[in-house]
Amino acid sequence: MKTLVICSGGLDSVILAHKVAASYTEEQTLTGLISFDYGQRHKKELVFAALCAEHLNVPHTVIDISDVGASLSGSALTDDIAVPDGHYAEDTMKITVVPNRNAIMLSIAYGIASAQEADAVAAAFHGGDHFIYPDCRPGFVKSFEEMQSHALEGLGEIKLYTPYLNLTKADIAAEGAALNVPFDQTWSCYKGGDTHCGRCGTCVERREAFDLAGVEDPTEYDDPDYWRGVIERAA
């Protein structure tokens, strides 16, 4: 199975790329990584996707859809709205929803996979995303694969490989440790500063995942202890 991995440069998708690469001799071949420039504030993550591709010695394609991002206004991930601090599950984090982002990225990835005659697209959706983002849920994944079987009818079947769909981010971090993934070469923070802020939803989630997995987190955070208070308030 020739697999194209959608890799943002974040923790989950970098671990996924390592997972597919590690199973090379069995059932999968990693044909390359694909990333999207949608005008995100944390564009810095793309540098880490490139590092991952270099590490795994596969091609890396960055697709510029910044003109699409500019039309999907209203999200704190692309606009001049402040990224809120706090836990992902909080209502304020809904402002980070970019409408239809995953359907857009997946359909482009499918087009490229079809052009390259790959037979799977891998994406790192996981259980922790389900609360906020409807386009990360199992029902979406299933219906997307079904839609693609119609769209590419007669052009070859392409599977949507989402091994983390029902796992937690802590489960993924544990797998990353087992695969010896260089965690310091991944980027999560939505604010996209010099170092991880430690306060936005994705920083809090990252810090918590390492803690729950019992895995050492090599990340440098501007506010390394903020997450504990957030988790305690959410409990």
Next chain:
Amino acid sequence: MKTLVICSGGLDSVILAHKVAASYTEEQTLTGLISFDYGQRHKKELVFAALCAEHLNVPHTVIDISDVGASLSGSALTDDIAVPDGHYAEDTMKITVVPNRNAIMLSIAYGIASAQEADAVAAAFHGGDHFIYPDCRPGFVKSFEEMQSHALEGLGEIKLYTPYLNLTKADIAAEGAALNVPFDQTWSCYKGGDTHCGRCGTCVERREAFDLAGVEDPTEYDDPDYWRGVIERAA
């Protein structure tokens, strides 16, 4: 119902935009036209989409996804492969398939419709496209709408309005005549020259549709009579 129309500047989608605009006082409001620059050779069609928006006095948005088009190599619509002459139904026309083009464009249109709080996206898929393009068929349309209901769960339902799905291009031309659509302000030819070539699949299909509908075709073709021979050979 606030409807966003995907308009390429071609015959079918321009007529569709006029149809939605004409039903303004009844059930639909035309909120705008959206077009895609995917690096197509016949980019000229976008000028005609802009003309249509001007004519109907609605906003026109052109989304630049040319970087996506560059990655979907292998189609005569975007690459330096010659566009074949002849009837659409002929095998050689399959070279004009751009993998997953409609899933990509529709998912972007849905994202923009969601950001604009529109509740329908209209697309001019029609029966004549079913032979060649899997992503124009009723099964694709139904599964795409289903996928979107998952992707945008909780963000408001958006319908996919495809009134021409089971009509022929001749039926559409007849409707265009009834709506007084300025046919000379539409562009079909895949070759994108100064005038319509009259020989490529979409020129032959256009010429045939006007003929079958009994509607006068104001288009200037380089080779105005080529189509008859093609139709006779295909019959």
